[in-house]
Amino acid sequence: MGSTIPLYLQIQQHLLEKIRSGTWPAHHQIPPEEQLARDFGVSRMTANKAIRDLVQQGYLTRQPGLGTFVTDRKAESSLVDVHNIAEEVRGRGHRYECDVLLAEAIAADDEVALRLGVRLGTRVFHTRIVHRENGVPIQLEDRFVNPRLVPDYLETDFHRHTPNEVLVAACPITDVEHVVEAVRVDATTAERLEMDATQPCLSMIRRTWSGEHLISYARLIHPGDRYKLRSALSRRAS
DSSP, X not given: OOOOSOHHHHHHHHHHHHHHTTSSOTTOBOOOHHXXXXXXXXXXXXXXHHHHHHHHTTSXXXXXXXXXXXXXXXXXXXXXXXXXXXXXXHHTTOOEEEEEEEEEEXXXXXXXXXXXTOOTTOEEEEEEEEEEETTEEEEEEEEEEOTTTOTTGGGSOTTTSOHHHHHHHHSOOOEXXXXXXXXXXXXXXXXXXXSOTTSOEEEEEEEEEETTEEEEEEEEEEETTTEEEEOOOOOOOO
16 A cells, blocks of 8 residues: 555566465466456556566466466576576576685595596696576586696686686587486585575586597586476487
8 A cells, every 4th residue: 555666566576476485386377467457456457567577577478378377487508518607597688697616726536536537636626606597596516627728717707707618718618428416415505505405406417528638527506496407309310
């Protein structure tokens, strides 16, 4: 009552609250325009504008003859190709940011040496970065890089250039290996991803090569309710 917020924005706030709280999950059908107009005491045109704007912003999708539904807004990456996560986020029309937690040179332990194909104790580069979409963490990237192949890696401003950009510029990627599994994370990782430690995550181990050279080994952790992985295979007649 007495609010100075335009009526269509009040309807949008109501709808967004339902979506963001999870009350209306992906694919849930929202009330029709006529009902929203009655509930808020506005014209159908005002209700239509509220819905239309949220459709344009990607929160809702219209299906002719069926109604309007909540979209699945999980971030998405390909399992086949290696893309720059910043470009993926911006390609969805969203804001990309990151938190650079570590950028250091370390001695490879057993796991890193095995995964990166170097001797135990070899000096390697290590970065740990939280990638954000519209301020929300969608990936914790723990990456190890062979310094012989990318000697200037640690000189990068990772707020401006992602590790992927740096690697592709230094050594064109020719081969990639992905291993994906569902995991539960420790309290520290959950805190970095701003999530409940009891919720499941997607873990991806990624190794990339340039020709015969193994460039990088990365552990990528994604909150399961904010991310999905996609794979597409095209079968063409020879």
